[in-house]
Amino acid sequence: MSVLLKNAHVISPDVDITEAAVYVEGTQIQSVIRKGEALPKAEQEYDACGNYVMPGFLDAHFHGGMGYETTTPKPEAMGIIAEAKLKEGVTSMCPTTLTLSQEMLVESLSYMEAYKRRQAFAKIVGIHLEGPYINPECLGAQNPAFVRPPNIAEVKALNAISKVALITYAPEMPGADAFTKELLAAGICPIAGHTSATYAQFQACHKNGLARLTHFCNQMTKLHHREIGMVGAGLLEPDVAIEMICDKIHLAPDMIRLCFQVKNIDKILLITDCMEATGLPDGDYQLGGLAVVVKDGAARLKSNNALAGSTLQMNRALQNVFEVTGLPLKELVKTTSWNQARNLGLSGIGKVEAGYTADLTVLDANFHVQATFVDGALKFQR
Numbered sequence: 113m114s115v116l117l118k119n120a121h122v123i124s125p126d127v128d129i130t131e132a133a134v135y136v137e138g139t140q141i142q143s144v145i146r147k148g149e150a151l152p153k154a155e156q157e158y159d160a161c162g163n164y165v166m167p168g169f170l171d172a173h174f175h176g177g178m179g180y181e182t183t184t185p186k187p188e189a190m191g192i193i194a195e196a197k198l199k200e201g202v203t204s205m206c207p208t209t210l211t212l213s214q215e216m217l218v219e220s221l222s223y224m225e226a227y228k229r230r231q232a233f234a235k236i237v238g239i240h241l242e243g244p245y246i247n248p249e250c251l252g253a254q255n256p257a258f259v260r261p262p263n264i265a266e267v268k269a270l271n272a273i274s275k276v277a278l279i280t281y282a283p284e285m286p287g288a289d290a291f292t293k294e295l296l297a298a299g300i301c302p303i304a305g306h307t308s309a310t311y312a313q314f315q316a317c318h319k320n321g322l323a324r325l326t327h328f329c330n331q332m333t334k335l336h337h338r339e340i341g342m343v344g345a346g347l348l349e350p351d352v353a354i355e356m357i358c359d360k361i362h363l364a365p366d367m368i369r370l371c372f373q374v375k376n377i378d379k380i381l382l383i384t385d386c387m388e389a390t391g392l393p394d395g396d397y398q399l400g401g402l403a404v405v406v407k408d409g410a411a412r413l414k415s416n417n418a419l420a421g422s423t424l425q426m427n428r429a430l431q432n433v434f435e436v437t438g439l440p441l442k443e444l445v446k447t448t449s450w451n452q453a454r455n456l457g458l459s460g461i462g463k464v465e466a467g468y469t470a471d472l473t474v475l476d477a478n479f480h481v482q483a484t485f486v487d488g489a490l491k492f493q494r
Contacts, residue, residue: 190236
């Protein structure tokens, strides 16, 4: 099947082309056509009506939506979540688990792998294990009952069920230095999070290959003038990538602005960290078995008012950073899929360019998603 997306405003890393068209054959982009150039014939045409055509988003850290968690033990859950992700422009994703028992994780990954084999909507490019190898004093909304020391045998068992792409763990936990090396040897990206590590403790794992931080600033050691901690590490170390939840709740607008001024934009990764209430009204929900109340879009544990993930969607994350930073979209679009793909070693996604996979999202000037294409097929249209 060939598709021509005409009347497009193409936004891609370092690219901003108005009055353009994108020609797709099968699953790949064949060409980006500029104004005045002849348009090829296609079996299907889509009129972008002057809207933005961007690379489909990659959400590498999220927990659910539409009343389901990624770990909900129901075969239909992952498909419902994946279909909803299309409405926010997400074409690739890393469903993220929680601090659970190994038995629960085995069951969850089995359901994720079952969805991955048919990939009807947004595509799973790997699993993100958030916990259970975290600091019990930095739980956030994680379940304390299942926190435990790093265990590479558990990880390998899960990886055999469905490809694990990332693991969030605390670098100060016993054995974390060796665990970092073991993860990299297994082709898994190590991430520091839910941690009270000092800068020196972080450095011990950093030397072994740890170079990414989970939901930056949240549930990690704060910046202090006598101990820069994990926040300081993220700002100081040029090779360290930082995940940012840009809902203006987890990070204040001023902090978002600071990060984009201090950090190389190539090392900023937008995530949602969204939970089951995403796409639904305020009310009572849960996260990993813990009671959550959502009010004015903010999700908090009933027990202690701690933030419990978010209800953020990727298109709104991009809108927020655009409004807060004032940076051009051709720069900001790097943070929605291109940076994520490079960080995870994925090729062929993250650009609107010949030879890249035709994973595309169409957004209007108000960042409403108008259409989402996955592997060249129109999967969502408003």
